[in-house]
Amino acid sequence: MKTLNTVPFVSVENMMRLVLELGIETCIEQIAGYIEEDFAKWQQFDKIPRVASHSREGVIELMPTSDGVDYSFKYVNGHPKNTRDGLQTVTAFGLLASVETGYPVLMTEMTLLTALRTAATSAVATRALAPKGSTTLALIGNGAQSEFQALALKKLCGISKVRLYDLDPAASQKCARNLEGSGLAITIYSSAEAAVEGAHVITTCTADKQYATILSDNMVGSGQHINAIGGDCPGKTELHKDVLLRSDIFVEFPDQTRIEGEIQQLDDDYPVKELWQVLSGEVPGRESDDALTLFDGVGFAVEDFSALRWLRDALQLTGRFVDLDMIADPDEPRDLYGMVIREVERMANERAAA
Amino acid sequence: MKTLNTVPFVSVENMMRLVLELGIETCIEQIAGYIEEDFAKWQQFDKIPRVASHSREGVIELMPTSDGVDYSFKYVNGHPKNTRDGLQTVTAFGLLASVETGYPVLMTEMTLLTALRTAATSAVATRALAPKGSTTLALIGNGAQSEFQALALKKLCGISKVRLYDLDPAASQKCARNLEGSGLAITIYSSAEAAVEGAHVITTCTADKQYATILSDNMVGSGQHINAIGGDCPGKTELHKDVLLRSDIFVEFPDQTRIEGEIQQLDDDYPVKELWQVLSGEVPGRESDDALTLFDGVGFAVEDFSALRWLRDALQLTGRFVDLDMIADPDEPRDLYGMVIREVERMANERAAA
Numbered sequence: 001m002k003t004l005n006t007v008p009f010v011s012v013e014n015m016m017r018l019v020l021e022l023g024i025e026t027c028i029e030q031i032a033g034y035i036e037e038d039f040a041k042w043q044q045f046d047k048i049p050r051v052a053s054h055s056r057e058g059v060i061e062l063m064p065t066s067d068g069v070d071y072s073f074k075y076v077n078g079h080p081k082n083t084r085d086g087l088q089t090v091t092a093f094g095l096l097a098s099v100e101t102g103y104p105v106l107m108t109e110m111t112l113l114t115a116l117r118t119a120a121t122s123a124v125a126t127r128a129l130a131p132k133g134s135t136t137l138a139l140i141g142n143g144a145q146s147e148f149q150a151l152a153l154k155k156l157c158g159i160s161k162v163r164l165y166d167l168d169p170a171a172s173q174k175c176a177r178n179l180e181g182s183g184l185a186i187t188i189y190s191s192a193e194a195a196v197e198g199a200h201v202i203t204t205c206t207a208d209k210q211y212a213t214i215l216s217d218n219m220v221g222s223g224q225h226i227n228a229i230g231g232d233c234p235g236k237t238e239l240h241k242d243v244l245l246r247s248d249i250f251v252e253f254p255d256q257t258r259i260e261g262e263i264q265q266l267d268d269d270y271p272v273k274e275l276w277q278v279l280s281g282e283v284p285g286r287e288s289d290d291a292l293t294l295f296d297g298v299g300f301a302v303e304d305f306s307a308l309r310w311l312r313d314a315l316q317l318t319g320r321f322v323d324l325d326m327i328a329d330p331d332e333p334r335d336l337y338g339m340v341i342r343e344v345e346r347m348a349n350e351r352a353a354a
Numbered sequence: 355m356k357t358l359n360t361v362p363f364v365s366v367e368n369m370m371r372l373v374l375e376l377g378i379e380t381c382i383e384q385i386a387g388y389i390e391e392d393f394a395k396w397q398q399f400d401k402i403p404r405v406a407s408h409s410r411e412g413v414i415e416l417m418p419t420s421d422g423v424d425y426s427f428k429y430v431n432g433h434p435k436n437t438r439d440g441l442q443t444v445t446a447f448g449l450l451a452s453v454e455t456g457y458p459v460l461m462t463e464m465t466l467l468t469a470l471r472t473a474a475t476s477a478v479a480t481r482a483l484a485p486k487g488s489t490t491l492a493l494i495g496n497g498a499q500s501e502f503q504a505l506a507l508k509k510l511c512g513i514s515k516v517r518l519y520d521l522d523p524a525a526s527q528k529c530a531r532n533l534e535g536s537g538l539a540i541t542i543y544s545s546a547e548a549a550v551e552g553a554h555v556i557t558t559c560t561a562d563k564q565y566a567t568i569l570s571d572n573m574v575g576s577g578q579h580i581n582a583i584g585g586d587c588p589g590k591t592e593l594h595k596d597v598l599l600r601s602d603i604f605v606e607f608p609d610q611t612r613i614e615g616e617i618q619q620l621d622d623d624y625p626v627k628e629l630w631q632v633l634s635g636e637v638p639g640r641e642s643d644d645a646l647t648l649f650d651g652v653g654f655a656v657e658d659f660s661a662l663r664w665l666r667d668a669l670q671l672t673g674r675f676v677d678l679d680m681i682a683d684p685d686e687p688r689d690l691y692g693m694v695i696r697e698v699e700r701m702a703n704e705r706a707a708a
Contacts, residue, residue: 004440004441005366009678011678011679011680012359012679012680012681012682012683013679013697016693016694016697017697017701019694020694020695020697020698020701024694046407048405048407051402051405051416051418053400053402053418053420053425053453055420055422055453055454057453057454057455057456058455058456059456060418060420060425060451060453060456062405062416062418062427064405064407064414064416066407066409066414068409071407071414073416073429075427075449075451075458077451077455077456077457078456079454079455079456082455082456083687085455086358087358087455087457088681088682088683088684088687089687090456091456091457091458091681091682093458093680093681095429097414097429097431099407099409099411099414100409100411100433101411101412101431101433101436101439101441102411102412102413102414102431102432102433102436102444102445103431103441103445104429104445104447109679109680109681109682111681111682111690112682112690112694115690115691142688143688144684144687144688144689144690144691145690146691147691148691171688174686174688174689174692178689178691178692178695324363324365324678325365325366325367325463326365326366326447326463327366327442327445327447327463327465328366328442328445328463328465328466329366329442330442330498332528333436333437333441333442333443333498334496334497334498334525334528335498335528335532336465336466336469336498336499337469337498337500337501337502337532338528338532339370340370340373340374340378340466341374341532343367343370343371343374344374347371347374
């Protein structure tokens with residue numbers, strides 16, 4: 001698949017085409033499988049808190065992890081004011097490398113791949129925690145992540161009805177339009193209260209960078225499952241604290257979630273359970289039909305790792321990459337300088353041939 | 355120079371050609387200028403210790419930093435056993451991004467660029483610390499970094515005579531051959547003792563990953579300047595402790611050098627001076643003609659930052675890059691999904707046109 005000095009690179013265009021060729025729902029389902037596989041061996045991972053560089057305008061983060069065989073990191077920024085200038089709030093790319101050699105083996109855009117893995121993670125959590133027979137999803141916040149969430153929960157959790165609500169009706173209309181033909185029954189609601197009432201699963205994926213109360217205590221009832229995935233940095237939450245206090249709370253990696261997730265509103269030692277423990281059977285998930293369960297998802301490096309592993313394997317089928325000449329490969333490792341000066345001859349030969 | 359969704363990428367081939375077009379010595383001299391500029395505003399940098407993922411076979415590191423305007427990181431591995439399998443011990447690539455938007459603005463190979471910036475940093479230190487009128491360099495360890503060190507000290511510090519020593523005579527011969535025509539008078543020595551005796555400047559750049567004694571106390575005298583740059587990870591040093599105890603020691607970033615540098619052999623509070631303080635005039639460099647000065651260089655993220663800034667500017671002149679389609683750029687930021695499904699039409703149009 002690769003020579004020594006090149007690294008396969010998946011562009012945005014190639015990622016879109018790969019995803020379309022395999023089918024979006026199939027990709028999400030496959031990624032969910034990789035996530036479950038990796039969460040099952042959670043203890044083997046080198047879990048490094050993300051390395052953040054904060055500025056007045058936003059944050060740039062590196063999210064590395066490794067299971068001792070593969071190593072991955074994601075570069076991701078968050079700049080809420082970017083949209084003002086026609087730029088994306090978030091851009092991302094990532095890399096997979098071999099732990100044995102340290103050589104990069106895959107580089108890829110990760111804006112789209114992150115959307116897929118975020119949806120896959122919500123589906124993994126929902127499958128483990130939601131009431132049996134859940135069919136109705138209330139989707140609060142109908143931005144860039146919303147369609148992926150809906151399709152993931154359709155494919156993996158049996159959701160067939162989706163209720164949309166967004167402060168901006170245009171966002172809900174966009175989401176409804178995009179999901180036409182997906183097989184989901186879509187209804188746009190004019191209030192969050194109405195959308196969540198009686199829904200089996202609630203996913204909040206709003207984007208404001210501030211403490212917000214998307215769900216207040218009177219809005220949610222027993223027997224519901226909430227995926228709160230829009231609160232993902234310090235100072236940004238979506239749920240009223242009272243909702244947290246009567247929920248069974250499940251998180252990815254407590255060290256990170258206590259800083260970035262909904263539970264930043266709670267004491268540092270407030271008890272939470274870890275999703276990997278549920279998946280491995282170490283702790284129970286939903287304990288009764290009328291429990292209120294909450295997956296406080298912030299996005300963790302292991303999920304990116306799983307998504308990168310999936311992509312590496314998917315490339316074997318689709319070939320949707322180009323080779324980047326990124327690794328200096330002198331004939332003699334100690335002769336880097338010689339490699340450079342011998343390039344003079346190649347340049348001269350090319351000129352002569354031209 | 356770039357559209358919103360692409361990132362300029364400098365391949366190994368383009369880096370070699372850019373360096374040859376500008377001239378290796380000119381590149382090193384220019385990078386040294388950027389390093390001095392950045393070291394002069396040292397306090398403005400967000401200095402994050404490198405983020406390392408260790409394994410039995412080696413280490414993979416991310417080295418981020420930022421001055422509040424630009425952000426950079428380098429990916430670099432160190433796998434001493436790689437050469438056994440015809441692979442490089444070290445591969446590296448790096449990225450420059452805008453702090454204001456979080457958008458990557460440059461991605462590049464960094465094996466060659468690191469060699470250039472390492473040589474430039476030694477030259478910056480040597481220019482500040484070596485005895486006036488230094489002309490003779492003893493170069494101990496004649497591997498991948500050696501030619502770059504020799505040329506940097508020629509161009510920036512007036513070195514005209516280079517004495518080579520390596521445990522492996524073939525390495526010295528390779529180095530001598532590569533430096534033919536450089537204007538340097540080259541002599542190969544059969545012992546380190548003989549090579550360093552009477553030299554004005556000594557640079558050690560050996561590669562063994564273990565405590566080694568390349569220089570013992572009886573070998574070095576007053577009035578010399580040492581660049582010890584081969585010891586760059588825990589457990590890897592080149593100088594006997596007694597040499598350190600009678601040197602004036604200068605380092606890049608004490609927090610990192612105490613872990614990785616020669617001074618890992620000394621107490622944690624052993625006094626050292628910082629190179630940036632010398633460059634900014636805050637502390638004296640060489641205090642007398644017969645002082646023994648030591649630059650304990652391990653390579654710091656700010657130097658990579660400087661090298662990436664230089665490359666960005668150099669690309670304006672040479673155009674030696676290709677554009678990578680790395681950033682998802684939907685027409686409507688909230689409509690990532692719509693961007694994907696509209697790609698179906700483009701694919702169909704391409705098929706129709708074919």
